[in-house]
Amino acid sequence: MASVDNTGSSVSGRRRPGDLLHAGLVLTLLLGVWCVGGLEVSTGKVSFVEAMNGSTVLLPCTYSSCIGIKDLYFSWHYNDNGTIVKLCDAVIPTEGVNPKVSVKHDRVEFVGSPKGNNISILLWNITFEDEGDYVCFARNPKEKNRNHSAIFTLLVVDQLKEVDNTLTVIIVSVLGGVIGFVIIFMVIKALVVNFLLKDDEKNKECLVSSSGNDNTENGLGGAKADNKGTPKA
Structure with missing residues (x-):
């Protein structure tokens, strides 16, 4: 049974603005799906x-x-x-x-x-x-x-246009030169570091050997000299 508002008109017999908006949105979505999925x-x-x-x-x-x-x-x-x-x-x-x-x-x-x-x-x-x-x-x-x-x-x-690759060649050459320079620099750096490390190890070995010789001469030699100079009772 249709309800009646204060004015006495049937509510079910009229379309509210919200219903029209909802129907319009549904129709728009359906048309959008049809257009996307069409041939x-x-x-x-x-x-x-x-x-x-x-x-x-x-x-x-x-x-x-x-x-x-x-x-x-x-x-x-x-x-x-x-x-x-x-x-x-x-x-x-x-x-x-x-x-x-x-x-x-x-x-x-x-x-x-x-x-x-x-x-x-x-x-x-x-x-x-x-x-x-x-x-x-x-x-x-x-x-x-x-x-x-x-x-x-x-x-x-008549004939296909030849593509001018001059700029590409220049860019590739420059990049190749830069990469080559970086590689050479890294190799030289590695060799120098390796040489410095070996030289440092040799210096340490020399210092250790020199320190051992000094201790032998100053310590053990002095002890022997003291024993020889002790008078008998």
């Missing part, structure tokens, strides 16, 4: 690569989902100055099942593995025309078709 794709910590004209490059991409996948759809696209060109696509039925990849570019090869959530591709014999952004896309029906994408940028050059 994500990644092209790695470095989202670009610089490669020589005519070489073969790996375009990396992996996906993750805390609740698992079912009929996960993925694709690779190339952004050709605003024109989106599909390179390949496929559906992964479930975890650990190899997809049947449909490759739509003659120099593209799928090298991913569902066991590692890997959907990477190789691009063979690249040219300057291949330079640009490559989009890895995935959609997971198990998460109400939640989708995510990541961009990997390819830079094509």
Whole structure:
């Protein structure tokens, strides 16, 4: 039975501000958990690569989902100055099942593995025309078709830039010289200390020997002389 306040209105029929706040916090937490645990794709910590004209490059991409996948759809696209060109696509039925990849570019090869959530591709014999952004896309029906994408940028050059290691060589040389000087100093110090200790021991031995000789000459010799000078009764 609903209680009635002093105004005569039913308390159970009204929502208190505290209840609304509690419901809002619960909804926020649920949305936060959903966002954290949702589908994500990644092209790695470095989202670009610089490669020589005519070489073969790996375009990396992996996906993750805390609740698992079912009929996960993925694709690779190339952004050709605003024109989106599909390179390949496929559906992964479930975890650990190899997809049947449909490759739509003659120099593209799928090298991913569902066991590692890997959907990477190789691009063979690249040219300057291949330079640009490559989009890895995935959609997971198990998460109400939640989708995510990541961009990997390819830079094509005639030759790779040579890294100037002059500063590194200088630093290593200086550190090596300092370490060598410290080692030599420690060796010399050890030799000097060892020499001083041996010299000190020799001095102590000489003092002991000299003290023994003095006692013999002054003590025993004097006693004999006194006995010889004692007159007989």
